[in-house]
Amino acid sequence: LLGCILIHETSQGIASGKIVETEAYLHDDPASHSFKGKTQRNSVMFGSAGHAYVYFTYGMHHCFNVVTNREGIGEAVLIRALEPLEGIELMKQRRGTADIYELCNGPAKLVEALGITREHNGSSLGRGPLRIVVPKEKRYFQIARTQRVGISKGAHLKLRFIIKGNGFVSRQ
DNA sequence: GGAACGATTGAT
DNA sequence: TCAATCGTTCCT
Numbered sequence A: 001l002l003g004c005i006l007i008h009e010t011s012q013g014i015a016s017g018k019i020v021e022t023e024a025y026l027h028d029d030p031a032s033h034s035f036k037g038k039t040q041r042n043s044v045m046f047g048s049a050g051h052a053y054v055y056f057t058y059g060m061h062h063c064f065n066v067v068t069n070r071e072g073i074g075e076a077v078l079i080r081a082l083e084p085l086e087g088i089e090l091m092k093q094r095r096g097t098a099d100i101y102e103l104c105n106g107p108a109k110l111v112e113a114l115g116i117t118r119e120h121n122g123s124s125l126g127r128g129p130l131r132i133v134v135p136k137e138k139r140y141f142q143i144a145r146t147q148r149v150g151i152s153k154g155a156h157l158k159l160r161f162i163i164k165g166n167g168f169v170s171r172q
Numbered sequence B: 001g002g003a004a005c006g007a008t009t010g011a012t
Numbered sequence C: 001t002c003a004a005t006c007g008t009t010c011c012t
Helices: A088-095 A107-114
Strands: A005-009 A013-025 A052-057 A061-067 A076-084 A130-131 A143-146 A160-163
Touching: A013 A088, A013 A107, A061 A107, A076 A107, A088 A107, A107 A143
Parallel strands: none
Antiparallel strands: A005 A013, A005 A130, A013 A076, A013 A160, A052 A061, A061 A076, A143 A160
8 A cells, every 4th residue: 555645536626645654453463443353333344455444533533444355354454644745735724734744644634634534434445536546657665664653452563564764654 | 321441633 | 741532342
């Protein structure tokens, strides 16, 4: 997913960005919402790959994931940061800041910047207003791997991936 | 039915 | 370092 473009088209306009930071949540991973089995909240994680898993957290934020394994296996990748491309002004408006580095440098921030809501939970990302485009050009960037952010269980696993040297990641 | 917690953010 | 804020999960 790193280097792919996440796009959301609404009546307000188009907003998009390049994915520069991700975290993997595996089926046998104690930090994953799917670890203890299927529930109403995480059911989308157990669906087929290429769909959006959007969840509400901390009483005020939403996070966006891409379901990544086949039906029946609950796995997803959390999108943690984007490098803003189209719709910068719209994103500034939605985020309430003029600092482009503060638009999409965090999982709940990019959700707000792109106008993603819980209504998108379960929607397909191949086509439609919310979609991911895979660039055809060769990828030249290097990928760095670190521990994940903000978790206690499974904290030692290095399942956070960032585009090396990119200035739009959520933290150094 | 009730309590504790959380894949965060922004202010102090 | 800490408050905001509420749905989900887990316990009784």
